[in-house]
Amino acid sequence: MPAAAIDAQALSKWFGEGPTRTYAVREVSFEARFDEILYIVGPSGSGKTTLLSMISGILRPSTGRVMVKGIDLWSLSADRLADFRLNTVGFVFQDYHLFPRLTTVENVAIPLILKKRDWNGSLAEAMRYLEIVGLKDRAQLVPVKLSIGEQQRVAIARAIVSGPDILIFDEPTASLDGDTGRRIMEFVKRDVLNEHRCIVVVTHDNRIFEYADRILRMEDGRITRVDGMKSDEE
Amino acid sequence: MIGILRIAYRLLVNDKGKFAALLVGVTFAVFLMIFVTSMFAGILNKSSATIINIGATVWVMDRSVNTPQNTIPVPDYLLDAVRSIAGVKYAVPLYSGMGLVKLRNGSYQTASVLGLDDTSLFGRPELVEGRIEDIYAENGFIVVKDEEFPKLGNPQLGTEFEINDNRGRIVGIAKVTSSGLFGVPTLYTTFRRAILYIPSMRYTISYILVEPKDSTAIPSIKREVALLGYEALTKEEFMRRTSDFYKYQTGIGTNILLMTVISFIVGLSISGQTFYTFILENLERFGALKAIGAKGSDLIYMILFQTGFTALLGYGLGIGLSAILIALAKLRLPDYASLMTFGNLGLALVMVLLIASISSYIAVRKVLRIEPFDIFRG
Numbered sequence: 001m002p003a004a005a006i007d008a009q010a011l012s013k014w015f016g017e018g019p020t021r022t023y024a025v026r027e028v029s030f031e032a033r034f035d036e037i038l039y040i041v042g043p044s045g046s047g048k049t050t051l052l053s054m055i056s057g058i059l060r061p062s063t064g065r066v067m068v069k070g071i072d073l074w075s076l077s078a079d080r081l082a083d084f085r086l087n088t089v090g091f092v093f094q095d096y097h098l099f100p101r102l103t104t105v106e107n108v109a110i111p112l113i114l115k116k117r118d119w120n121g122s123l124a125e126a127m128r129y130l131e132i133v134g135l136k137d138r139a140q141l142v143p144v145k146l147s148i149g150e151q152q153r154v155a156i157a158r159a160i161v162s163g164p165d166i167l168i169f170d171e172p173t174a175s176l177d178g179d180t181g182r183r184i185m186e187f188v189k190r191d192v193l194n195e196h197r198c199i200v201v202v203t204h205d206n207r208i209f210e211y212a213d214r215i216l217r218m219e220d221g222r223i224t225r226v227d228g229m230k231s232d233e234e
Numbered sequence: 235m236i237g238i239l240r241i242a243y244r245l246l247v248n249d250k251g252k253f254a255a256l257l258v259g260v261t262f263a264v265f266l267m268i269f270v271t272s273m274f275a276g277i278l279n280k281s282s283a284t285i286i287n288i289g290a291t292v293w294v295m296d297r298s299v300n301t302p303q304n305t306i307p308v309p310d311y312l313l314d315a316v317r318s319i320a321g322v323k324y325a326v327p328l329y330s331g332m333g334l335v336k337l338r339n340g341s342y343q344t345a346s347v348l349g350l351d352d353t354s355l356f357g358r359p360e361l362v363e364g365r366i367e368d369i370y371a372e373n374g375f376i377v378v379k380d381e382e383f384p385k386l387g388n389p390q391l392g393t394e395f396e397i398n399d400n401r402g403r404i405v406g407i408a409k410v411t412s413s414g415l416f417g418v419p420t421l422y423t424t425f426r427r428a429i430l431y432i433p434s435m436r437y438t439i440s441y442i443l444v445e446p447k448d449s450t451a452i453p454s455i456k457r458e459v460a461l462l463g464y465e466a467l468t469k470e471e472f473m474r475r476t477s478d479f480y481k482y483q484t485g486i487g488t489n490i491l492l493m494t495v496i497s498f499i500v501g502l503s504i505s506g507q508t509f510y511t512f513i514l515e516n517l518e519r520f521g522a523l524k525a526i527g528a529k530g531s532d533l534i535y536m537i538l539f540q541t542g543f544t545a546l547l548g549y550g551l552g553i554g555l556s557a558i559l560i561a562l563a564k565l566r567l568p569d570y571a572s573l574m575t576f577g578n579l580g581l582a583l584v585m586v587l588l589i590a591s592i593s594s595y596i597a598v599r600k601v602l603r604i605e606p607f608d609i610f611r612g
Contacts, residue, residue, distance in 0.1 A: 050607075058525055059607045079529055086527025093609055097522035101248035102241070113237035114528050122237060158526075 005198035006032040011064035024050040026221040042218035090159030094171040098143040105139040111162040129157040149180040169201040185211040242536035263501020264552025271578040276571035280415035282473040288357035290443035300479040307437035321451025326351035329428040330440040336396035349428025364406030376406035378420040380413035381569035513597040525606035545590035
């Protein structure tokens, strides 16, 4: 049986110590698989962003273990962890965090440049991915010249350009109208997801729930329910 | 690595407003530092003009002499005593003093008068007009054609004038390596004529110029002269003493130091603060880079490149600006004392690298502290 894309075991995260200790995530276990879109949903403060950070190698859990493709993520050194994120995880941030002074194609090429690929080769590859997201003609524009939906697609192109196995979307439709949000998720499901890739989406936008394969519902740092739309689990 | 630096370069130069502010800050600081220190170097250079122009290897003088202009005459017997020291190839007297020249139009002009040893004319300047032997002619003077030359009414060969109520006649026009600090013309004549024309004390020799048989004899010559109660300094030592006098005993050095420190603070404030703002504005993006997989070292290289590039570009522009302004000033004021030396440039480079290092340090601390988790939290 192939290893799960992500296997989180008894993850907890708290901030502060003693009487000020506050739990963000408590004893959470779940699995994410390849070729699935897993949503983590819940109200603000339910711990979904903290959970997302722990499974993507950004925030060290207080207790518990995260196995990604069979590797114990938090046993890696800081530099190996950075390499892991670069090679294995693609991020689409809520505010996209595109560099306003770089062109669209340069923004998309950043992960390749961080991987020490040569400049021209990186731009050529980035251009290919801009074509995939339908923005080839916007390659030389700076992000502020693009619409919000186009910026979102640029962020997606940047997330997938280095061929990561796991894609992390943080509130991908928060700034989009319903139609644009749905178009983006359709694109993700149709063109980004494949049998070698797992997509984890944090959202509380119920307009796009239909694109999830499974939904983890969180409240007060715990998973309260798992809705399997494709899975046999639960 | 190159790709990361290219990203850093584009982030920097594409933010035109901040980049311009950074450059202006560094350029202005470099300009001030170089301009002020060059002025000081120019003053020091001109203050040693007599030492440079006469060119003697060793100068014997009274112990209290600080600069070539502040002469304290030494007794005639000292000349014979110095000549008798082992290791001395030859020793000649030099007179240095000031004379009052009355021009043909009736106006007066102070002039520096140098009286050369009658026999050897050691320390004579290079003539551009006239013959050196004419200095022995009646009332013969050689005038130096430098920035101060017009103050004597642009004299020609044969021009007559009065100097301390004695008749003088220009028999040669010379050029020298360095012109003096005090803005007065220079006249050369023989030692005998100088002490005849210029009122002097009982002692008449200003300096004894010594040529040692070889450089190894200099220490023993200095010892022997010290035993006689006087001091022998090499050309370099005398220039250093002159320079130290202006640096430490006139307040000029302190003022220049203060100006340099102020320039440094101005440069650091402008560029440090601008760079800090630049980093703050891009902090979330640096955090995003960290989240994507950039290592701490990648971000440090980016920041070092940005500050280093700005610093070196600003350094070059600052030098250019200083050079242009000094050249323009010299066009207008030929005797403008300013000299851009490798020392000045080196000092400014150290200062500008210090500005870059402090700016980098602040920025690196800020960037390394940002947690990628903050990016998710917004």
